[in-house]
Amino acid sequence: MRIEEFNILYAIHKLGISFSKELIAEKTGYGLSEIDGVIEVLKNKNWLDEDITDSGYAALDEYKVDNAIIMAAGFGLRSLPLSRYVPKGLYVVKGEVLIERQIRQLLEAGIKEIVVVVGYLKEQFKYLQDKYGVIIVENDDYYRYNNISSLYASKDYLKNSFICCSDNYFNVNIFEEYVYDSYYSCKYTKEYAEEYCVTKMEGDYIAEIHKGGSNAWYTIGEAYFSKSFSSIFLKYLESEYENSETKKMLWDDFHIRHIEELPLLLVKYDNTIVQEFDTVEDVAAFDPDFRKYQDRILESNANTAAKLPTIFVKYDDVERYNSAVTDQHSGRLHLNENTFGPSPKCMDVLKEIRVQDLYEYDMASKDFLVEEISKVFSIPEDDIYIHNGSAELIKSVFSITLERGDSILVSNPGWSYYASLAREKFCNVYYYDVLKDDYAYYMDVEDILKKAKQHQPKIIVITSPHNPTGCKIDGNVLEMIIKENPDSLVLLDEAYWGFSEENIDVRRLVETYTNIIISRTFSKYYGLANMRVGYGFCNSKVKHIFGLDLPLFRESTLSRRMAVAAMHEEIYYEDVTHKLNEIKTWFMDELNQLSGVRVFQSCSNFVAVKIENADMQKIREILKENGILIRLFEDKEEVIARITISEMEIMKRTVDIFKENL
Structure with missing residues (x-):
């Protein structure tokens, strides 16, 4: 069956006996003359009369969806602490349980067999059997392998199958009772995203996928496996699953490994179709009331959390010292690092590394x-x-x-x-x-x-x-x-x-x-x-x-x-120290010229800076906004800045920011 024949026959199925060419055009996007031609072909094949014939439904049967497999076994590490008590698929978002919303959408689309693969907190999903008649499949390997293990656990159900994630939220019902070919839904991003991005197409089919990209379509939401696709997928999965590398894969990575033999259509979604939630922050951005839900769950479980042995109770009020965390690699004037760097001779050590240096x-x-x-x-x-x-x-x-x-x-x-x-x-x-x-x-x-x-x-x-x-x-x-x-x-x-x-x-x-x-x-x-x-x-x-x-x-x-x-390398470090002290002297002289500023003499690679009648927290934030990090400390009732001496370019930029804001 050609794609045009399928689309028009399926549109008639959904419209029922009252179908018209105009309504078919609305559903398919085809022109009226094209619809006339396809209807003529369907009638000649005895697939269509006043309605779809038995032969027509027999022809459609190849494309009828058998089931949906919803993966719900994972731990949800990035959603801690909430996921410690509730699996992500059971989060309540905009008044609905995530997985229940998907199940209802599937049932409304005419898909009766729904398989839920569970693992972490699996007992919390059991009620779905009675409420919706779903099939529960337990993935006993969820804690040690990746989600390819969930497809392996449910492999007996892989036919014409939707492959879904329990933590997706579909704003509209995207599920269909009949699907023409295997596909993966995708959204477009202009900005760089650490997602599975489509980097090459062959016609309408995905030919290459790489992790990370911009100005690209990336996979999100549901996928659909046809029977023929499932058969090939299972052939590879069953032959390779015992390999430890395979077990640790996402199913996306396993598909990429065999992408030439497993073609998927790219189905394009705009940003309104589906929401994917990796973190609690993602959910809260979509549903402002989610924070209240989270607080209720955490509060209700406060007394059920694992309790420390009594030998550790004495440490309840002891706070650990924490260093200043940052992902920034420039303008780091808050850690007193030697930003001039070590002698190049230190790097030469890496050239002489031996294997036994690692294992002995x-x-x-x-x-x-x-x-x-x-x-x-x-x-x-x-x-x-x-x-x-x-x-x-x-x-x-x-x-x-x-x-x-x-x-x-x-x-x-x-x-x-x-x-x-x-x-x-x-x-x-x-x-x-x-x-x-x-x-x-x-x-x-x-x-x-x-x-x-x-x-x-x-x-x-x-x-x-x-x-x-x-x-x-x-x-x-x-x-x-x-x-x-x-x-x-x-x-x-x-x-x-x-x-x-x-x-x-x-x-x-x-x-x-x-x-x-x-x-x-x-x-x-x-x-x-x-x-x-x-x-x-x-x-x-x-x-x-x-x-x-x-x-x-x-x-x-x-x-x-x-x-x-x-x-x-004594000479190298003497030269570095001489350079550092010259920059330090210049920096001190520049700041000491500013009204109300006092930079104190220092025998180290940093200086203490006092500014009269200034909001030091605000000054630190202004510097941070401009890529410069400094440290503050309390001296009696005063707040003093501690600033590491770095290369002249950075110190000049720091001085300029002080001059602009004092």
């Missing part, structure tokens, strides 16, 4: 990174330890040193990570002052000594250069603090070591005192933040104690090789 543990008798640090800094190997980043190193020190009820002494303002770690151990946190004059911040040494005597802290944290102010502590002052607090561990956090001249005799301190531990990192000065290598120094007599909480195996061989390569 480094079990050598000596750590080559410890040996190199010992040579560079003239510190005995027994006084050196390595960790995967200085933050993790500091956490290990806290873990070994602190017990419930102990105290620590940290700076205010300062890095809140220290206090966060202490609270995880249920310890008290006390603060000493970091003060400022008109030009620079400085640590209040008298306050450190007074608070240490008053609170007897287990750990005194000194950050130098200090984050977030950029000031440093004098080596003699540091030694005085160590001497006067023999029962306190002094943690000297030198994460920003290298950006200014060294003024602490580290070797002498760790050789002389057992209550000092120093932490450093390759993240800042050496520009290897994502390699996660931290190191530090302490007296060999206590090193084995801190070693109890160090990682069992050494840090990544590649990361440590890059660290070694970086230490060999």
